[in-house]
Amino acid sequence: MATGLIRPAGALDAATALQPYRGPWSARHAAHLLRRAGFGGSADEIARYAGMSASDAVESLIRFPDTSSLPEPPDVYDPRPLFASFIRGDKTQRRALFMQARKASGASIRSMREWWLDRMLVTPAPLQEKMTFFFHGHFTTAALQKGVWPSYVYAQNQLYRAHALGNLRELTMAVSKDPAMLLYLDNADSRKAHPNENYARELMELFTLGHGNYTEEDVRQSARAFTGWSINRRTGEFFFNHRTHDDGVKTFLGRTGNFDGADIVNIIYEQPACARFWAGKLLDAFVYDGAEPPLVDAVAALIRKHDYDVAPVVSTLLRSNVFYSPRAYRALVKSPVEFVVGTHKAFGLRRIEPRSVPALAQMGQVLFSPPNVAGWPGGQNWINSQTVISRANFVASMVNAPVMAQSTLARMPLDAHAAARALADAILQGDAPPESYAQLEAYLDGAGTSALGALSAENYEERARGAAYLTMAMPAYQLA
Amino acid sequence: MKRGNFLLGAISGITVVANADHVFARALADATLPGLPGSSDRVLVLVNLQGGNDGLNCVVPHGNPQYYQLRPALAIPKNDVLAIDGNLGFNPTMRSLKAMYDKGMVAVVQGVGYPNPDHSHFRSTEIWQTAVPERYEHTGWLGRYLDDANLPATNLFNGVALAQVLPEVLISTKTDVPAVAQLQGYGLFSDRNAAARHTFTELVSDNRFPFTSPYLAHVAEIEDHAQRGSEELPRLVAGYKTDASYPATPLGRSLALAAQIIGSKVGTRVLYVQHGSFDTHVSQKATQDRLLGELSDALKAFYDDLAAHGNDRRVLTMTFSEFGRRIAQNASNGTDHGEASPLFLVGGGVKGGMYGSLPDLAQTNMGNLRFTTDFRQVYATVIERWLGRPSRGILGGEFGTLPVLA
Numbered sequence: 001m002a003t004g005l006i007r008p009a010g011a012l013d014a015a016t017a018l019q020p021y022r023g024p025w026s027a028r029h030a031a032h033l034l035r036r037a038g039f040g041g042s043a044d045e046i047a048r049y050a051g052m053s054a055s056d057a058v059e060s061l062i063r064f065p066d067t068s069s070l071p072e073p074p075d076v077y078d079p080r081p082l083f084a085s086f087i088r089g090d091k092t093q094r095r096a097l098f099m100q101a102r103k104a105s106g107a108s109i110r111s112m113r114e115w116w117l118d119r120m121l122v123t124p125a126p127l128q129e130k131m132t133f134f135f136h137g138h139f140t141t142a143a144l145q146k147g148v149w150p151s152y153v154y155a156q157n158q159l160y161r162a163h164a165l166g167n168l169r170e171l172t173m174a175v176s177k178d179p180a181m182l183l184y185l186d187n188a189d190s191r192k193a194h195p196n197e198n199y200a201r202e203l204m205e206l207f208t209l210g211h212g213n214y215t216e217e218d219v220r221q222s223a224r225a226f227t228g229w230s231i232n233r234r235t236g237e238f239f240f241n242h243r244t245h246d247d248g249v250k251t252f253l254g255r256t257g258n259f260d261g262a263d264i265v266n267i268i269y270e271q272p273a274c275a276r277f278w279a280g281k282l283l284d285a286f287v288y289d290g291a292e293p294p295l296v297d298a299v300a301a302l303i304r305k306h307d308y309d310v311a312p313v314v315s316t317l318l319r320s321n322v323f324y325s326p327r328a329y330r331a332l333v334k335s336p337v338e339f340v341v342g343t344h345k346a347f348g349l350r351r352i353e354p355r356s357v358p359a360l361a362q363m364g365q366v367l368f369s370p371p372n373v374a375g376w377p378g379g380q381n382w383i384n385s386q387t388v389i390s391r392a393n394f395v396a397s398m399v400n401a402p403v404m405a406q407s408t409l410a411r412m413p414l415d416a417h418a419a420a421r422a423l424a425d426a427i428l429q430g431d432a433p434p435e436s437y438a439q440l441e442a443y444l445d446g447a448g449t450s451a452l453g454a455l456s457a458e459n460y461e462e463r464a465r466g467a468a469y470l471t472m473a474m475p476a477y478q479l480a
Numbered sequence: 481m482k483r484g485n486f487l488l489g490a491i492s493g494i495t496v497v498a499n500a501d502h503v504f505a506r507a508l509a510d511a512t513l514p515g516l517p518g519s520s521d522r523v524l525v526l527v528n529l530q531g532g533n534d535g536l537n538c539v540v541p542h543g544n545p546q547y548y549q550l551r552p553a554l555a556i557p558k559n560d561v562l563a564i565d566g567n568l569g570f571n572p573t574m575r576s577l578k579a580m581y582d583k584g585m586v587a588v589v590q591g592v593g594y595p596n597p598d599h600s601h602f603r604s605t606e607i608w609q610t611a612v613p614e615r616y617e618h619t620g621w622l623g624r625y626l627d628d629a630n631l632p633a634t635n636l637f638n639g640v641a642l643a644q645v646l647p648e649v650l651i652s653t654k655t656d657v658p659a660v661a662q663l664q665g666y667g668l669f670s671d672r673n674a675a676a677r678h679t680f681t682e683l684v685s686d687n688r689f690p691f692t693s694p695y696l697a698h699v700a701e702i703e704d705h706a707q708r709g710s711e712e713l714p715r716l717v718a719g720y721k722t723d724a725s726y727p728a729t730p731l732g733r734s735l736a737l738a739a740q741i742i743g744s745k746v747g748t749r750v751l752y753v754q755h756g757s758f759d760t761h762v763s764q765k766a767t768q769d770r771l772l773g774e775l776s777d778a779l780k781a782f783y784d785d786l787a788a789h790g791n792d793r794r795v796l797t798m799t800f801s802e803f804g805r806r807i808a809q810n811a812s813n814g815t816d817h818g819e820a821s822p823l824f825l826v827g828g829g830v831k832g833g834m835y836g837s838l839p840d841l842a843q844t845n846m847g848n849l850r851f852t853t854d855f856r857q858v859y860a861t862v863i864e865r866w867l868g869r870p871s872r873g874i875l876g877g878e879f880g881t882l883p884v885l886a
Contacts, residue, residue, distance in 0.1 A: 091811055145600060206616075288694075330693040362645060371648075372606060374616040381618060383699055385636075385706040386646045386659035389668055392680075392706075396669040400485045433686040443679040466486030466676050473670070474683050475700040479693050 014294035017322040018302065025054050028429045029324060035480045036286050036332075037061045037318055038126025040342030043408060043426050058318045062165065062311055064125030073115040077101070077108035077150040083234055101149075108150040109143045110357065113367045116157070117352040120341045131164035131310070132157065133337065134285050136367070137375040139175045139207055141184040143368040152180035152236065153368050168278055168308040169269045172208060176261050177238040179231045185373065188230045191244035195223040202373050204268065210280075213273040214253060221250040225259040269308060275300040278308070286317050288331040289379055295322065330431065330479040333382045336363035338480055339391060343398060343472065346427050347407040355397055362390035383478065395472045399465040409464045416444035416455045419467065427471045436474060440467050487673050522794050522829070522866055523742050523749055525735075525782075526622065526649065529775070529801035530756030532601065534768055535821030535849070536807065538574075539588055543567035546841040547807075554764060554809040568834065573773035576780035577824070584832035585783065586824055587884045589858055591839040593820035593851025597803065601759070601817075604802040609649035611859055611875055621859055622750050623652030624874045625867060631655075631749060636709040639750040640741060642734040647752055656702055658709045662733065663717070667710025680707060717744040724785035727777045731755040735782040743789040749867070758801060761814040775799075779826055793828035796866050796885070800855070806847050820851035823858065829866070831886050854879055861885065 030049035034041035038061070041049065049057045082101045086094055123129045136157070143153045156178050163171040175181050181199070182188040190196035200223035204214045228245025231238055250259045253267050268274055279299035283291040291299075299313065306312045317323055334342065340356045340363075360366060364387050370376055399409070408426060412419045420440035424432045432440075441447075444455050444463050455463055471477065537554065541547045542561040561569035562578040570578045580586050594613045598604045607613045611621035619627075622639065631638040639657040641650050646659040660666050670676040684703045689696060720740040726732035734753040741748050755775055760767050779797065786792040804821025820839050839849035856879040860871035865885045872878055 095812065142602070145602065326692055329691050330696070333695050333699070364645065371618075372603060372616055374618075377618040380653075380695065380698060381651070383695070383702050384646055384651075384659075385656050385702060385709055386641075388699075388703050388706045389710060392703075393669050396487060400487060404484075431689065431691055433688040433690075435686040435688065436683050439679050439682045439686070443675055446675070461484035462486045465484055466670075466673070469486065469670060470676065470679050470683060473680055473703070475696055475703060476689060476691075476693075478699045479695060 012292050017295055018298055018320045020319045021321045021324040031429045038130050039120045039338055040345045042345045042348050061127040062315045064128050067125045073112045075108045075111045076154045077105045079149040105150050113357050121344050128164040132160040135160035140370040140373050140375045141180045147183045148180050156180040165311040173265050182231050187226055190227045192227050192246040195227050197223040200226055208268050209273050210277045221252045222264045224250055225264045226261040229261050275303040287323055288328045332480040333379055334480045336360050336365035359394040363387050392473050395469050399469045409468055412464050416441045419444050423467055423471045428476055431476045487669055525738055525751045525797040527799045528754040529758050530754055531759030532803045533758040533801040534815050535804040538571050539822045540569050542569050550808040553813050571772045573769045574776040577776035586826050586832050587830045588822050588834050590822045590836040591820045591852030592823050592855050594855050597819040599817040608800055608802055620649035620651050622649050626655040627652045635747045636705050637746045637748045640748050641752040656705050663714045716746050720744050722785045724781045726781040727774050729774050732778045735778050739785040742791050762812040764814040795827050797826040799824045819848040829886050835882050835884055
């Protein structure tokens with residue numbers, strides 16, 4: 001099994017890495033941009049972006065249209081009526097109500113998963129959705145644990161969307177007051193007498209600074225500052241409880257004062273380590289993982305220059321030489337969500353097939369249920385025998401689904417050579433070995449079989465489905 | 481639409497020549513071969529009792545009056561307990577396991593847990609599977625063992641998870657572990673169509689891509705593993721016969737498949753199975769009794785099967801659960817998430833008996849049993865004394881071993 005990253009030959013040119021790319025622009029470049037800044041592109045989308053300049057393509061993703069008219073989730077379970085009824089009723093009644101609420105919440109979250117996938121598929125603002133997805137994996141919260149009800153999950157999802165290309169400091173401030181987060185990382189119960197360090201620790205370790213950039217004492221002191229940052233269980237809203245807040249003097253990252261949570265966030269964002277941390281995270285997500293220190297430093301400087309505004313930083317990354325370099329091309333492993341949504345796009349479908357949600361669980365990614373507060377480990381971790389079988393079998397069931405009759409598959413040339421080209425171009429933008437074109441062509445033509453004839457109107461549909469499946473089973477298709 | 485389903489296409493008409501160099505082809509070609517490398521070596525079977533098994537109603541402290549005080553409706557009457565001695569005994573449904581205990585095949589390790597216990601199913605499961613309580617680690621302790629053990633890299637079945645999804649305990653950086661819930665339906669749907677199967681094989685081996693990616697070779701290698709593994713495993717184990725009568729439950733089927741894999745000499749060293757759910761907040765007795773009875777009967781059938789094929793002495797089975805449960809029962813005749821609990825080590829290589837000590841039912845951690853044996857000491861014992869590897873690198877420290885293996 002391969003370990004370690006094999007980069008294309010040649011060293012990174014750090015001086016020009018972030019300068020605007022001025023090289024050739026094609027469907028291949030447009031598809032690369034759409035895989036990274038969104039969830040892939042349909043043939044039409046790729047053609048549209050290929051028709052723009054690189055700069056205009058990125059600009060249209062950054063200055064995205066208003067998405068407020070997109071549908072809201074159909075069923076967001078809200079626990080407030082339950083809490084109201086808790087005031088009355090005995091213990092048995094309460095438990096029965098609670099069990100009922102749990103059941104309703106499970107159904108609600110399942111429908112929200114499908115809703116979000118649908119939104120990823122159809123949104124006219126793919127970068128907004130991609131950033132929302134990125135923040136979901138970063139500032140993780142798992143639904144249906146620790147009192148994280150569906151309505152809190154949806155509010156958090158909306159928060160990430162609202163800040164998609166906003167300011168990281170402001171987002172972190174909002175996350176620190178977000179009911180889902182306050183519950184998930186126990187800060188809702190943190191009081192002066194017993195500060196709970198869970199949120200304070202993860203805020204620094206996983207959300208903003210990274211291990212090694214703070215001390216255990218900083219964790220303790222910041223946990224004191226966040227005491228009393230709680231929620232009102234009746235309204236489900238953030239609530240500052242001054243009675244349980246420790247307003248004494250704290251010393252945190254070398255500064256001393258009567259800090260509260262907001263001061264802690266502000267002090268964290270003054271640390272050079274914070275900009276470097278986010279630089280690494282954005283590079284990992286959008287360019288390639290494990291980027292060289294000079295590139296991380298350059299992006300960190302950019303982040304500081306823009307005072308943690310996301311839009312100019314992501315805009316620079318998506319226009320950069322390094323983004324369109326061989327170092328970045330297909331250098332990321334598609335997450336299951338990218339794989340599933342991108343597959344729908346590749347077929348020109350406009351609704352997520354319900355089979356996608358259980359299939360995603362098999363592939364290892366359940367929206368609103370990250371494995372832990374560190375999110376999905378990603379990269380090579382997405383790929384093992386079991387997950388690749390799950391990916392392939394998902395595609396096999398997709399290509400055989402009735403909806404495919406309305407997909408791009410129905411419009412393929414009735415010639416094995418041309419059809420193999422068309423498929424590999426549409427699905428892989430030509431990123432297939434020459435031998436693979438020949439294999440696809442042979443498959444379409446029934447080669448090697450005595451029972452099967454050449455591609456014909458009779459067997460066309462079956463062959464097209466099989467060939468599309470095989471194209472998506474290629475190693476290149478697993479890469480973003 | 482059926483006409484268009486490529487999986488329903490003609491299966492016949494194509495001959496796929498197996499690669500003669502391939503290790504499985506060789507094994508299949510010569511039925512008298514002793515098996516793949518490692519097939520006479522020791523095997524560990526890990527049984528995950530999902531949901532948090534209530535240890536006190538599993539290994540019952542029937543000599544302890546506090547147990548009866550704290551569980552007025554849930555305690556198992558002294559007369560019903562399958563007594564081991566005046567203090568402890570098995571849940572009445574565990575007759576089969578008690579019989580194995582009496583034969584010296586079962587070790588009970590009491591009070592197993594870890595520092596700063598977490599009461600979340602998710603987090604505590606992750607801690608048990610990664611063996612790293614203090615930070616977020618994504619490789620499992622058995623995954624790290626597989627990476628460390630110098631097992632034949634050509635063998636696709638050094639570890640096998642009998643589950644739908646690969647459990648964290650078997651996630652590694654270098655060893656690909658297949659997850660097989662059951663043989664039927666396992667593998668690529670497209671392999672049912674000969675032409676698709678053949679083309680898939682070819683596509684995965686084509687490597688002249690018009691781009692370079694750090695992950696390309698890895699993905700291609702794993703896709704190759706997935707296809708070969710899912711085709712070869714059912715074939716390699718097809719000749720196995722057994723008379724053992726397993727319970728007709730998911731656990732019974734999993735352990736039957738485990739015995740089949742072990743007995744087919746494919747060189748598997750580590751297997752994972754799961755059983756549950758033990759999350760008995762409400763009306764615990766019916767659920768836990770059923771699950772423990774199934775566990776006990778399935779383990780008996782498993783060892784009967786192994787013994788009939790001469791494998792019982794080389795297979796160690798270990799149970800674990802993410803936590804035990806609260807000492808006092810709740811208002812719904814159930815128990816809530818707790819801390820320490822006992823685990824079982826079963827097999828012909830075990831020195832049967834009681835190990836560790838039952839945590840104090842009075843000196844508790846807010847109503848929960850304080851652990852008396854660190855779970856990593858049990859893991860170290862298995863790694864060092866059963867699997868024969870140093871445990872320090874795998875567990876990130878020295879935790880000592882228990883004298884539980886012969």
